[in-house]
Amino acid sequence: MTKLLITGADGFIGSHLTEALVRAGHDVRAFVLYNSFNSWGWLDRCDADVKGKFEVFAGDIRDPHGVRTAMQGCDSVLHLAALIAIPYSYHSPATYIDTNITGTLNVVQAARDLGISKVIHTSTSEVYGTAQFVPITEQHPLEGQSPYSASKIGADQLAMSFYRSFGTPVSIVRPFNTYGPRQSARAVIPTIIIQIANGQRKIKLGAVHPTRDFNYVSDTVNGFIAALNSAQSIGEVINLGSNFEISIGATASTIAEVMGVEIEVISDEQRLRPEKSEVERLWAANDKAQKLLGWSPKYGGLDGLKRGLQETVAWFNDTSNLSAYKADIYNL
Template sequence: MTLNGKKILVTGADGFIGSHLTEELVRQGCDVRAFVYYNSFNSWGWLDASPKDIRESLDVFSGDIRDPHGVKKAITGCDVVLHLAALIAIPYSYHSPDTYIDTNVKGTLNVVQAARELEIEKVVHTSTSEVYGTAKYVPINEEHPLQGQSPYSASKIGADQLAMSFYYAFHTPVSIIRPFNTYGPRQSARAVIPTIISQIASGKRKIKLGSVEPTRDFNYIKDTVSGFIAVAESERSIGEVINIGSNYEISIGETVQLIADVMRAEIEIETDPNRIRPEKSEVERLWADNRKAKSLLDWSPSYGGRDGFQRGLTETAAWFTDRENLKAYKADLYNI
């Protein structure tokens, strides 16, 4: 399937990954309906910062993924749905777990139910590497056991299973993309890389963090976006769960030092107890096996390995150090 000429709905288009994906689809000539979270300010989230020509080409739908009537209305007339709308912050899921079930599980039900009824050509549902929990073996392939170590990851496991059940039960053409830790311009400071960069960019040299021992497989936003498009276009991805990751493992502590080197800053790490997850909830190790993406989709990361990670961090730091961009962040506060 080629997406060019298709009407595509992107849920969560106002968010970090969603805005980048929406922009790239428009650049590739797609007809995009951007589902953004309704608010009285008429804000389109990060899409407000998109180039004027992209904003003017969008069909924007303001709604709430938890509302089945609005979701079905948004999907009506579309050929493909890329479902990214979700609550994603792990600490906030400790605080308000009910909202994660309503948004992530019920929201996904609303999407796949409407897609089934409207006979949509393709649904790409967004998962997360957090569903794997602490790695039992590495690299982590798609057969790895699922472990709900936080209310967030449990809600995403539920959403993934629900989406796939519609493929098995009703032949709804569902694919599940499972990105590992995406980073890049516009990411919320609830994630570790923007937390580090925004503090350094604000002039701080004592960087407040939680645990620095866990490892992650960081995936630059451009690679995640290309992964979404590859999954959406591939007929072979239907009924499949596919990891999108860099296949490079690095600790949080090493990541801090690499960022400091990129930003040419001498820093110290100060442990903030408020940022430390409960012991059994912390995911200690993530490392993506991306061979399935390579074989099924012919996808591979452009920012892989240490050199690729350093290039991605350089681009990310350059965006954050722009004062107009940095103004959107509160580096003094812990963002849950």
């Protein structure tokens, strides 16, 4: 059993990862964002079999002293804490630099000083921008098409610079579009499901022609764990993607099919990205993850997407979950 710190443990992927690692027998310290409500985010609703079986550290990833304190006594760190909403990055880009870049610096600097055995740093497929070739390998050029993606490119490069400069054992995991229970309404799949679940049939969306490579959250979590357990992941950037591309419009139709309804998609101008900022195409190559980590998606292809959507819809259809979302507004 090893002592692990998970930053961003209160979030969508982080809460699922926390549960999975507790179940695997690890001693987990969950780093959550301090707030006056003493909320642990989604960990407040964690599954009964892990409730009370992990330690919570409330702090702020932007604070180097708190980050260092949280990391003391830990063997490895899985760094997921980040600001991720693209529309909000147009509104407040400076917060993305502070959280995503400075926050990552705090993690890798403390890891270097404390002799941490491994740092798993979380990237994003958005760093690639619109695909210049498909499927997208880890050698694809990086293109910051939003302040969010630019901040993540900076964070990735900073994390890897510590591996190259100081031998800090950094691995970069680059998930493509993760979806599933607990995802925020700023993402397209929950946006569609929530509108339908609340009785709407004219579904407001932004651009529907871009394609994405969607990954069910348990696949993404398994990728993180595989990277944690693999010595070959150190010093590497590794895509976690399903190697399957589907348009936003086709995704909406698939969700409607799963939910047994007919819908009409309405273009909502406030949901459109600026033209040059829209990432038109994402489609992951996952050969490297298969080779180095022994990882492949269990929810791959259209059949896997439908299975993942069924599980996601079932979660959102639970009124205790659906009521946590504001369906009548656009979530940045």
